[in-house]
Amino acid sequence: MKQHEIATLFTQMADLLEFRGDNPFRIRAYRRAAQNLEGVTEDLERLNQEDRLTEIPGIGRDLANKIREYLQRGAIKAIEQVKRTVPSGIFELLEIPGVGPKTTKLLSERLRIASVNQLEAAAKAHKLCALPGFQEKKEQNILKGIAIVRKGQARMHLGIALPLARQIVGLLREIPSVKRVEPAGSLRRMRETIGDLDILVAATTPSAVMKAFTAGPFCARILAAGGTKSSIITPEGVQVDLRVVAPDCFGSALQYFTGSKEHNVRLREMAIRRGLKINEYGVFRTRTGKRLGGREEAEVYGALGLPWIPPEIREDAGELDAARAKRLPRLVEPEDIRGDFHIHTNRSDGSNTLEDVAEAGRRRGYQYLVICDHSKSLKVAGGMSEAELGRQMAQLRDWNARHPGRFQLLMGAEVDILARGRMDYADRTLSRLDFAIGSIHSGFTQDEGTLTARLVGAMRNPYVALIAHPTGRLMGQREPYAVNLERVFQAAKDTRTALEINAYPKRLDLNDHAARQAKDHGVWLAVSTDTHSLDQLDNMAIGLGVARRAWVEPTQLLNCLTREQLLAWIRRKRAHAP
Ligand code: DGT
Ligand code: CA
Ligand code: CA
Ligand code: ZN
Numbered sequence: 001m002k003q004h005e006i007a008t009l010f011t012q013m014a015d016l017l018e019f020r021g022d023n024p025f026r027i028r029a030y031r032r033a034a035q036n037l038e039g040v041t042e043d044l045e046r047l048n049q050e051d052r053l054t055e056i057p058g059i060g061r062d063l064a065n066k067i068r069e070y071l072q073r074g075a076i077k078a079i080e081q082v083k084r085t086v087p088s089g090i091f092e093l094l095e096i097p098g099v100g101p102k103t104t105k106l107l108s109e110r111l112r113i114a115s116v117n118q119l120e121a122a123a124k125a126h127k128l129c130a131l132p133g134f135q136e137k138k139e140q141n142i143l144k145g146i147a148i149v150r151k152g153q154a155r156m157h158l159g160i161a162l163p164l165a166r167q168i169v170g171l172l173r174e175i176p177s178v179k180r181v182e183p184a185g186s187l188r189r190m191r192e193t194i195g196d197l198d199i200l201v202a203a204t205t206p207s208a209v210m211k212a213f214t215a216g217p218f219c220a221r222i223l224a225a226g227g228t229k230s231s232i233i234t235p236e237g238v239q240v241d242l243r244v245v246a247p248d249c250f251g252s253a254l255q256y257f258t259g260s261k262e263h264n265v266r267l268r269e270m271a272i273r274r275g276l277k278i279n280e281y282g283v284f285r286t287r288t289g290k291r292l293g294g295r296e297e298a299e300v301y302g303a304l305g306l307p308w309i310p311p312e313i314r315e316d317a318g319e320l321d322a323a324r325a326k327r328l329p330r331l332v333e334p335e336d337i338r339g340d341f342h343i344h345t346n347r348s349d350g351s352n353t354l355e356d357v358a359e360a361g362r363r364r365g366y367q368y369l370v371i372c373d374h375s376k377s378l379k380v381a382g383g384m385s386e387a388e389l390g391r392q393m394a395q396l397r398d399w400n401a402r403h404p405g406r407f408q409l410l411m412g413a414e415v416d417i418l419a420r421g422r423m424d425y426a427d428r429t430l431s432r433l434d435f436a437i438g439s440i441h442s443g444f445t446q447d448e449g450t451l452t453a454r455l456v457g458a459m460r461n462p463y464v465a466l467i468a469h470p471t472g473r474l475m476g477q478r479e480p481y482a483v484n485l486e487r488v489f490q491a492a493k494d495t496r497t498a499l500e501i502n503a504y505p506k507r508l509d510l511n512d513h514a515a516r517q518a519k520d521h522g523v524w525l526a527v528s529t530d531t532h533s534l535d536q537l538d539n540m541a542i543g544l545g546v547a548r549r550a551w552v553e554p555t556q557l558l559n560c561l562t563r564e565q566l567l568a569w570i571r572r573k574r575a576h577a578p
Pocket of ligand 2: 186187
């Protein structure tokens with residue numbers, strides 16, 4: 001995780017230098033270093049010990065020294081110095097979507113704006129319109145951006161919450177008297193955003209756990225510290241609630257603190273009707289007070305005659321009725337996943353070579369990865385001409401030939417959907433691919449009819465197997481664009497096109513709610529990670545969380561097909577096309 005911290009610092013440095021009007025080469029060097037650091041999969045400490053930091057692309061002697069300094073002191077002097085020359089409110093301004101270093105500079109020089117509040121006041125008073133290049137619209141966009149940032153700051157996405165929770169759980173497990181540790185709350189349910197982390201511990205001496213927790217490296221501030229309950233704030237500003245219970249109550253406490261609140265309310269009502277009482281200490285007979293269980297979560301559900309319900313669907317959205325009728329879905333599991341569909345390499349805007357990506361996919365035990373770099377129109381992301389696509393295809397076939405076996409690469413492309421659903425490559429080119437993805441990367445502000453027609457048009461193309469990130473939202477940055485999802489689902493069903501659950505933590509697109517609707521329409525779904533650097537292959541777990549929250553079963557998820565079945569699925573779509 002150190003590489004992400006350093007990459008963030010380097011990006012900050014580039015923004016600050018740009019704000020100050022520094023040398024463009026220096027700015028670009030920091031930006032490139034930041035991007036390449038995100039793609040580093042080897043342990044940075046080890047690279048440092050072996051004096052191999054300069055092997056990272058874009059890292060020369062000077063930047064290597066800065067990385068080393070960060071590994072040793074947790075800070076970089078040169079960056080701290082530059083930071084001191086800039087008012088602290090400038091950092092907040094740079095967080096606002098659409099406000100880059102150039103705009104920030106202009107705002108600061110012309111209007112002396114140095115904080116989000118000042119910017120908000122100026123925009124509301126229409127003072128920004130006077131600036132060169134500013135129009136009414138941009139003023140409105142800035143206000144929207146401020147609202148998005150404020151909304152986003154209140155809750156974090158799973159890409160932040162999951163690694164942090166894993167780290168804390170790992171440290172707690174090392175405390176001697178600790179028997180069991182599980183994250184609970186919205187994180188265990190894999191909600192797309194998380195308010196705070198809830199962690200449950202079973203231990204014989206709670207005081208020792210509390211002490212270790214509040215003295216741990218992840219505790220920056222203590223909000224409350226009691227005998228069995230405490231709340232802290234981490235250095236990142238995240239609240240963590242810890243509960244310690246006796247091992248005998250772990251199951252009932254886990255059930256209680258996993259929620260959702262609505263699910264628990266319904267469950268307790270069911271219990272009361274059966275003469276039972278459920279709380280965090282166990283299941284009891286109301287009349288006699290006899291305890292029926294609570295060590296394991298399944299005992300709580302079992303006492304009500306119900307099968308155990310997976311946390312991801314505990315939202316009071318029909319799961320209790322389904323459990324009672326013994327019709328719970330058989331949710332997709334990590335072991336069902338045989339491949340990933342949307343992988344970028346350094347041919348377009350990814351960080352890794354095709355070889356490295358292939359190795360990583362094979363090591364994960366997959367049967368296939370679909371290599372999908374950008375198509376020619378998307379120049380900002382290094383979109384490929386037909387000739388480049390041909391070279392990649394040759395390289396891919398060559399890799400497959402040199403590595404016969406269970407795992408093989410499939411040739412794809414993430415092809416831009418242009419006006420009226422025309423694709424960025426001609427059908428003749430698309431027909432040579434194993435698997436084409438259609439994506440909208442332009443015209444986000446078009447009206448619903450236009451955007452929906454583009455998606456539907458793309459799905460009618462026999463070679464388009466999957467529509468990527470169907471609503472285009474980016475949490476904290478961009479609202480979904482206007483599409484009529486009902487019509488999209490219908491067209492996906494009619495044309496046998498799959499819809500993506502993009503697992504990139506800021507996207508999660510389709511989201512849980514829309515994915516469940518798609519599933520109910522009989523549409524095929526595919527979880528894909530949209531990997532740009534190798535560690536992002538792990539986001540499969542997050543995408544799987546969305547699929548599970550959407551009640552998706554293996555029979556409707558493309559990832560569960562073997563390679564042969566997938567190729568047959570593609571042939572069926574092609575043959576079916578109008
Ligand atoms: P969050 O943190 O906003 O993302 O959502 P949760 O679900 O993690 O909510 P949180 O942290 O307030 O509480 C964790 C769990 O504890 C919650 O899912 C259910 C349980 N819980 C908390 N307060 C109550 C309550 O007042 N009544 C009931 N029945 N359960 C509660
Ligand atoms: Ca919580
Ligand atoms: Ca909480
Ligand atoms: Zn992509």
